[in-house]
Amino acid sequence: MEGPVAPAGWDVSLHNFSARLWEQLVHFHVMRLTDSLFLWVGATPHLRNLAVAMCSRYDSIPVSTSLLGDTSDTTSTGLAQRLGLATSSTLSCFCCGVSDGAPLCLGQRRT
Secondary structure (H helix, E strand, O other): OOOOOOOOOOOOEEEEEEEEEOOEEEEEEEEEOOOEEEEEEEOOOOOOOEEEEEEEOOEEEEEEEEEEOOOOOOHHHHHHHHHHHHHOOEEEEEEEOOOOHHHHHHHHHHO
């Protein structure tokens, strides 16, 4: 069975994969849209800690902010900002059930 077809002119690609980062199994879902990225990283199937990063012509470092979840946990905002800088795209990032930022940094290098 085929999934929905994007209208002509839209560039959408999906990538799903899992990796064992240290001792934790982490799942990744990456959706590349025409001019932005959506990234879900998680060990558990919960949607929390949503962050968005956007590039600005006024600063070389992307602006990032937390939209959902605990604002004291900067895992999502940091990852969104680093990936936004690497891709020069608007990036929405969910990090779920991954408590230590070190495995995510390792995952960033692998992807």
